[in-house]
Amino acid sequence: MQQLTVNLDDRSYPIHIGAGLLDQIDLLAPHIAGKQVCIVTDDTVAPLYLERLCQTLAGYSLLPVILPTGEAFKNWSTLQQIFDALLNARHDRRTTLIALGGGVVGDMTGFAAACYQRGVDFIQIPTTLLSQVDSSVGGKTGINHPAGKNMIGAFYQPRAVLIDTDSLKTLPDREVSAGLAEIIKYGLIRDSGFHAWLEEHMPSLRKLDPALITEAIARSCAIKAEVVAADEREGGVRAILNLGHTFGHAIEAHQGYGTWLHGEAVGAGMVMALEMSRELGWLPAEDCRRGIDLIARAGLPTAPPRGMLADDFRQLMAVDKKVLDGQLRLVLLRQLGEAVVTADFEAAVLDGILAGVGQ
Amino acid sequence: MQQLTVNLDDRSYPIHIGAGLLDQIDLLAPHIAGKQVCIVTDDTVAPLYLERLCQTLAGYSLLPVILPTGEAFKNWSTLQQIFDALLNARHDRRTTLIALGGGVVGDMTGFAAACYQRGVDFIQIPTTLLSQVDSSVGGKTGINHPAGKNMIGAFYQPRAVLIDTDSLKTLPDREVSAGLAEIIKYGLIRDSGFHAWLEEHMPSLRKLDPALITEAIARSCAIKAEVVAADEREGGVRAILNLGHTFGHAIEAHQGYGTWLHGEAVGAGMVMALEMSRELGWLPAEDCRRGIDLIARAGLPTAPPRGMLADDFRQLMAVDKKVLDGQLRLVLLRQLGEAVVTADFEAAVLDGILAGVGQ
Structure with missing residues (x-):
């Protein structure tokens, strides 16, 4: 496993890179403040990795949210699904959102975390090569507008990034x-x-x-x-x-x-x-x-x-x-x-x- | 005129309080970085004060956005009107949003500023007594969700707040x-x-x-x-x-x-x-x-x-x-x-x- 740190003062966070990280609760637990965890993923990644992550996080009150797959759904109405789920399940300010998926899931989950009750914690678990080297580092979050990509969003840093290289095995x-x-x-x-x-x-x-x-x-x-x-x-x-x-x-x-x-x-x-x-x-x-x-x-x-x-x-x-x-x-x-x-x-x-x- | 400062390190900002401030370009100009200014107001306040503010800001490229009045419209679809206007008029990251109105206009304009292109400048010109003493100070911005008030939002500070007490004369x-x-x-x-x-x-x-x-x-x-x-x-x-x-x-x-x-x-x-x-x-x-x-x-x-x-x-x-x-x-x-x-x-x-x- 390799580890590096993104240095941003009080918003600094670690990136862990290696095989089999999805099973390692000790990498996740230090970054989860409360009991509530909302795992946001999409209908491509969910069948592959959601159950495994849920097992790793068995000690928490888990809320999975499964979004439709793809950039075409990176919009407000999909984002709203996350807010609806969080509010229905009464997730409070101490909840932690986890993005399990590619860049679209990461960008939307990060933006949802930035806006829900004016900001809650989130963790990135990027599962595509692109999101592992790009959107999971740097805190850019957001959604598209018909007039332009990523026009609505926030700079909002995750608490940690877990890059499990095993997840690339299923990547086309x-x-x-x-x-x-x-x-x-x-x-x-x-x-x-x-x-x-x-x-x-x-x-x-x-x-x-x-x-x-x-x-x-x-x-x-x-x-x-x-x-x-x-x-x-x-x-x-x-x-x-x-x-x-x-x-x-x-x-x-x-x-x-x-x-x-x-x-x-x-x-x-x-x-x-x-x-x-x-x-x-x-x-x-x-x-x-x-x-x-x-x-x-x-x-x-x-x-x-x-x-x-x-x-x-x-x-x-x-x-x-x-x-x-x-x-x-x-x-x-x-x-x-x-x-x-x-x-x-x-x-x-x-x-x-x-x-x-x-x- | 009274002046005070909200002390938040590099996000500190002044609050000016007095009569006739709406006409004073010298209080606004130092806080506008570019040439583009988007004035967001509602259909109650617009007929009263929009033209005067536009005259004060005559040297800028102005984009007025007039929202329907009231808390019932403090939602995503009204917010979207601001984004649509900004994108149609090709406002870039150096644009400044000005909230001219009560708390609803201020909360939505602030949240729009927090999210547009991941964050642009904004100025508060609160016109109701409530917004002058409450929502214009402190950087809470956001919209309502059917399940709860202000559930979606951001902490985002204005560059300045102008409180023109003359605007209270038209208040019910x-x-x-x-x-x-x-x-x-x-x-x-x-x-x-x-x-x-x-x-x-x-x-x-x-x-x-x-x-x-x-x-x-x-x-x-x-x-x-x-x-x-x-x-x-x-x-x-x-x-x-x-x-x-x-x-x-x-x-x-x-x-x-x-x-x-x-x-x-x-x-x-x-x-x-x-x-x-x-x-x-x-x-x-x-x-x-x-x-x-x-x-x-x-x-x-x-x-x-x-x-x-x-x-x-x-x-x-x-x-x-x-x-x-x-x-x-x-x-x-x-x-x-x-x-x-x-x-x-x-x-x-x-x-x-x-x-x-x-x-």
Whole structure:
């Protein structure tokens, strides 16, 4: 088992990574203040892991809430199911919510915890590779709005994160690739050595080699934890974690949430960001090629969906949360391992990238 | 003009109290970071003050959002109107929300600010006496759930509060009394000298004597600010601000939100808390009489609605946010000016108080 800490003063919390953690009550108990525990999961994960977690938590008063699966349900009416269950069961302020599932379950459970009676404790048990390396670290919670992804939410930190790598055994290959997209991102924005390590081990990582995947998750979480600790509320450097996401969110919104997996959209979005960084003369062509190559080898798309046009991107990117006073900012690369957030680029270069899409 | 500060480290903010503040851009401008301002108000307050505020803020890109009036609309679908307007107008993270109205507008605008793009700035301009002395100080925001009041929300502090006492001139007498309920509360829980001052000036306060009402608001806000600074997230002492509210919330929920004004329900609830404190042998009978007398002289009800039975109270109070691990806690008085939050009372005494209702 590996352990690291996200350092946020009185909101600091541990991340445990390893096999079989779902059975270890000693990792959970210190983070549960009262007797009431509400386990939020979805109808894909519930048949796989809910009973096991309930056995681990047998000493508590348990309330399971099973949501419909998928990004399409990451909205207010699904969130309301959590509130209804908590209120019907009379869960009070000392209750602890546990998110058991992927990023959608984590984001909604975290936001429910942030809002229920103005804030209760929660614990993340992410079961997908993507949520293990991304949404479970950093406290971003929320739901989608028809006009944009994650537009309604809160910064709200969990008390602890448990990453049981055994849960990856049931994950479809497509979702493994989606998780690798975010892992690749950490190398690109912050750690060229990690990028080289990923180039070396990509085939084994796709096969979920236990030691290698644990290492990849731990290094990803460590990079994210470091960035989040430096800038919890995304006033500055934290925005680099969004490499490929402005393009990617536009792809997800255009296709309808859930059609493309988040990681797939980020994969194609990172390719666009890499190419734009190259066209601006910032990123050497060889680095750009290496980045795109690794994304392809992870089994990810390297171009946006056919039929999505430049104007679709422009319209959907205009509501991005990184837009400030009307100006679009993008995360771009100076070199492998170094990202910047900037509005200081020639519009013509973005136009050129967008002119190439849809074909 | 009086000014005081709510001390909450990097979330500290000023409260300005006086006549004609709505026209003073120099009190607002320092707290607006960007160019976009969204003024949220309701269809009662909009015809009275919206245009004036828009004139004051003429230099900004303004987005007015006019909600239906009343506690009955303090729900998700009304909140959604704010999000829809912000997204349609492409307001970004640097937008500032301004709440222009009573407690419902303030609670919903604050919660919208807490959640929009995971948190944007907001300013409170409370226009009712109740919101001026209560909800505009302390950062409690939220909406109601059919199963309980303010069950969904956040602790989220405004950047500034502007209390323009001129706005009280258009307030119905019934709402003046409702505001006085919370003012009386501050004396009861924390300041017997203030209680005596209120006894002396109650007739003039009901007539909104400018100097006296400014003084009453300032003293109320100062007491609340002091309690909130000591316990922002209501881990302990802050709960004393809920004197009469556990009973009061049950009354509101039973009657349907908006039938009784919040301050009226709190008035009747404080009478129940005073009587219970006397029955427990904690509060001298003379102090209890003085408290009830002042509540009556403020024009407030001193008994719950006819037809509301003991079991109605029991059921509705069981979901109170002060319930911890299934145990009901109440705010009670040791003497005039000293409140305690406790679960340590004989159940029979509560039963006795409840046995007296509904007649």
